[in-house]
Amino acid sequence: MERPVIGILASKYTFGKWNLLQHGLGDNYVRSIEEAGGLAMIIPHGTDEELLTDYVECCDGILVPGGIDVDPVLFGEERHELCGESDMEYDLFQISVIQKTIAAGKPLFGICRGLQVINVAFGGTLYQDISLAGDNVLGHVQPQYRNVATHKVTIADDSMLQMLLGEELEVNSFHHQVIHELGRGLKAVAWAEDGLIEGIESDVYPNLLAVQWHPENFIMNKEDVMLPFFVKLVALSSK
Numbered sequence: 001m002e003r004p005v006i007g008i009l010a011s012k013y014t015f016g017k018w019n020l021l022q023h024g025l026g027d028n029y030v031r032s033i034e035e036a037g038g039l040a041m042i043i044p045h046g047t048d049e050e051l052l053t054d055y056v057e058c059c060d061g062i063l064v065p066g067g068i069d070v071d072p073v074l075f076g077e078e079r080h081e082l083c084g085e086s087d088m089e090y091d092l093f094q095i096s097v098i099q100k101t102i103a104a105g106k107p108l109f110g111i112c113r114g115l116q117v118i119n120v121a122f123g124g125t126l127y128q129d130i131s132l133a134g135d136n137v138l139g140h141v142q143p144q145y146r147n148v149a150t151h152k153v154t155i156a157d158d159s160m161l162q163m164l165l166g167e168e169l170e171v172n173s174f175h176h177q178v179i180h181e182l183g184r185g186l187k188a189v190a191w192a193e194d195g196l197i198e199g200i201e202s203d204v205y206p207n208l209l210a211v212q213w214h215p216e217n218f219i220m221n222k223e224d225v226m227l228p229f230f231v232k233l234v235a236l237s238s239k
C-alpha cells in the first residue's frame with residue numbers, strides 16, 4: 001500500500017549542556033499519522049529557500065504543529081506585554097513552507113500554533129493573549145493532562161470538520177492566543193462556547209484544515225476519538 005508522506009514542521013529547541021540546536025518532532029503527531037495510514041516525516045527548520053522547496057516536494061501533505069507564539073510584527077502589531085516567547089526566524093521558516101505548500105497545490109494542515117501561523121500567513125491577525133479577546137472568555141490553558149477534553153466546540157454545517165467529528169465535540173485546550181481577524185480566503189468552522197475560533201477551512205483552498213486544539217494527544221487514549229481527523233489528513237494527501 002502506498003502510504004502518503006505527511007511532512008511535519010520541526011520544532012526548534014536546544015538540548016544538553018552544550019545547548020546544541022535540535023529539530024523536534026513530537027511522538028503523538030508521529031503515532032497519529034502512522035495510525036491513520038500515513039508516514040510522518042520531519043521537515044527541519046531552516047532558512048534556505050531552495051532546500052525548503054525540495055522538502056515540500058518530498059511530501060504529499062504538510063502539517064504545521066503546535067509551538068511558541070508568532071511574532072506580532074508579522075501581523076502588524078507591536079508586542080503586547082502578555083505576548084509569549086517568539087522566534088522570527090522560525091516564524092519565517094513556517095510561513096515560507098506554508099506558501100510553498102499552497103503554491104505546489106498540496107494539502108495543508110494546522111494544529112494549535114499551526115492554525116495561528118497559517119492564519120497569519122494568509123494575512124490574518126491574532127489576539128496576543130486570550131484575555132484581550134473580551135471579558136467572557138473561557139479558560140483555554142487547561143491544567144488537566146494532554147489527552148483530557150475540557151471544553152466544547154460547535155462545528156459548522158457543510159464543513160469537512162463536521163463530517164469527520166460531528167456537530168459538537170469535547171476538546172483539549174493549551175493555547176493562550178486565538179485568531180482575531182481571519183486571513184484572506186479562510187473561514188471559521190468551529191467555535192468554543194465563548195465564540196472564539198477553534199477551527200478553520202477555506203473555500204478558495206479546499207485542502208486546508210486546521211484546529212486550535214491538540215487532536216494528536218488523544219492517541220494516548222484507549223479509544224482515539226480524534227483519529228478521523230488524521231485519517232482525513234492522510235486521505236486528502238493521497239490524491
Ligand SMILES: [Mn+2]
Binds near residue numbers: 151
Ligand atoms: Mn480552546
